[in-house]
Amino acid sequence: MIKIAQLSCGTEYSGVQYEIEKASRAVGAKMVYPDVEASQIDRSIRDFGFNPVSPQLKLMIARAVHLAEGRYDADAVFIATCFRCAEGALVRNELRRYIQEHTDLPVVTYSFTERMKANQLLTRMEALVTIVSRKELLARERQIGITAGIDSGSTTTKAVVMVDNKIVGKAWTGSGEVLESAQTTLNEALAEAGLKMSDLEAIGTTGYGRFTIGKQMNAKLVQEELTTNSKGAVWLADRQRGEATILDIGGMDNKAITVRDGIPDNFTMGGICAGASGRFLEIVSRRLKVEVTELGALADQGDWRKINMNSYCSVFGIQDLVTSLAEGNTRADVAAAACHSVAEQIYEQQLQEIDVRDPVIQVGGTSLISGMVYAVGEILGKAPIVPPDSQFIGAVGGALLSSGFLEG
C-alpha cells in the first residue's frame, strides 16, 4: 500500500478530509499523518526557520521536518491548506520546497475550498501513486514494437501509432462521443501508418475518457495525463535527461509539471477558471471571427499593452475585449491581449505552486497558437521549447509507456 503523508491545515473543518481519503483509496493509496511529539515541535520550527502563529501550521512544519529527517516513512507527500489563507499559503509553498530539497518524495500541493470533491483530486493522487509504484515503467525512454496511444481530452481526442521509437501515424478530432472519437482517430492514425488494429501489440490510454476507452480496447496502460504527458513531452523535445518544466495549457485543465530525468516530482493542475484555459482562446477566436488555429498568427502582429483588460474572467474579460474593439483597437491587439491574459493568469495562479526549472517545454493544443507561446515566453523571461507534434504528448506518452509491457 502506497503511503501518502498528509501535511495540512483546515481539511477536517472544511468537510474535505473524507474526500481526500476517498481519492487516495480510489487509487490504492492510504493517507498517513506523521506522528510528532509535542515536545519536538519547537525544535522543528527552529530548524525550519518559519514560525507561523497558527498551531496547526506549526504541526505541519514539524511533520515535514520528521519526514525529511527520515523519522517517519512515507512514499509521497500531499500538502494542503485552505484557499484564501495567507499564512497557510506561505507555509504550504515553503514546505513543498523544503520537501523537494530534503527528500526524493514526489509532492503535490492543493489549496482547497469546502467544495472540493474526491474526483478533483483523483488525477493528482493517481499521479503520485504512479510515480511511486511504476518507477521502472516511467524510466522508459524508448518506444519498442508497434503500439498506439490515445489521449481522450476534454476538447480533442488524439491518437498516435509508434513503431520502433518513431511516430508512424497520428490523428486528432474534436471530442464527441468518447469511444467513437477514440476509434475514429485511432483508425486514421493506423491508416496513415499503413497498419491494422490487429497489428498493435499494446495500447495506452490517457485523458478524461481513459477508463472507458481502455476497457473497450483492452489497453495495457490506462494512465492519468500528468505522468503520461510528461513522458510524451520529454520524448518529443528530446529532453529525457536532466530537469525541465512542462507547461500544458489544455482545453479545460492546465498542468505545470517539473520533471527530473523525465519523471515528475511536482505538479499543479488547475481547472477552476475558464479564463485561463484553451477554451477562453476559442471564445475569443469566435468573437474575432478567426479559426482558433489562426489566432496565434493574428496575435503575433498585435500589442497586448494597447488593450485595457481588467478581468481574467472568460465573461468579463471578453466584455473588455469587445469594448476595446468598439474603441477602435485592432483584432491583432485583442488577440495578443487574450493570449497575454491567459499566460499571465497561469503565471500568477499556477506557476507559483512549483519552482519553474529550465527549459520550459510548452505542449498541448494551445502550444500551436504562436501568440500563446510568445506570451508565456514574455512573462517567464525566456522562450519555451515547443517540440514537434506538441499537441500529441498524451498519445505519445501512452504509446511509449504501453510499450514497456512488451518486455519481460
Add this chain to the structure above:
Amino acid sequence: MVRETRLVVISPLSEITPDQITRKVHSLGYEVTVKETCYGAVLEGPPETVSKVMQELRALDPLGIYSKIRGFPLGDPKRCRAQHGSRPGFSQLQTEWQSLSLVEKGLECALRGDKAEDIDIPERIPVKDLQRFCEEVE
C-alpha cells in the same frame, strides 16, 4: 443510546495510579466501559452513570483527579494513533496534564479562601532608556 466519553486525568502530584482508577470503576459495578491510559483512564457509558462514577473517582483524590469529556468514542479508528498519528488534542492534553500540578496547588489556595494577588507585569522600557543602554554598551 446517548453516550458520554470522558477522560479521567490524574495530576502528576497525585499518588493515585491509572490502575487504581480502573479497579475502582470495576468495583462500583456500574454499566460503564473503562480503559486505562497513561494519564488516567477513559470512561464511556450513559451520561448519568458516567457522572456518578466521576463523583466516586473524584472522591479518591479531590484535588488530584481532573476530567473533561471527549468527542470521539473509545477506540474510534478515526482517531486511532496508529492510523492517524496523535489525536489533534493529544499534545494539548499532554501540556495541560503537566500544568495540573500548578492547578492543584492553585485549587488548594482557592479552597482555603486565599485572595488573588495582583501581579505587576513589567511594562516595556521607554525607547530613550533603551537608547541609553545601547550607548552605554558601546
Add this chain to the structure above:
Amino acid sequence: MKIFIDPPNSLILFDLVERFGHEPLSVMATIQERVDNLEIDMPPMNVTLTDVKNGLKYAGIEVPSGIRGRLAVWGPLIDQAEAAIIMEDAPYSFGCVGCHRTNLLVDFLVRKRKLPTIEIDYPRTEEDARNMVIRVKEFLEGLK
C-alpha cells in the same frame, strides 16, 4: 449556568467549570453529537458542506473554509453561552483550535456578546496558577 470556555477543548477550564457547579460548553460535546450522528457520513468530524455554508453567519465568503467550518461548530456554543472564560496564551493545540485566525474571531465574538466574562492567562508559575484558580473560582461562584 452555561459557560463557554476558550480554548473550547481545555481540560483545565472544563474541569474547573464543572468543579464549581456550572455546565461547560465545550467543543468536545458538539463533536460527540456530530460523530454519533449516523445520518451524516463525512468523517472524521461530520462537518459538511452545509456546515461550512452555515459558518457564513459568523464570517464572510472571503474567509477560508476552515474558519467557517470551525465557526459552524463553535458559533452556536457562543450563541447559547450565559458567561465565558477566555484563557489567553494556551499551549499548543491542534485540530479544532489549530487556526489562530479562528481563535481570534472566537475571542471577539465572545466579547461582543458582553456576557459576564473573565479573561485569564495560561499559568506558567505556581503564583500564576494560584491567582488564576482563585479568580476563576470567584468568578464562577459570583455567577450563582
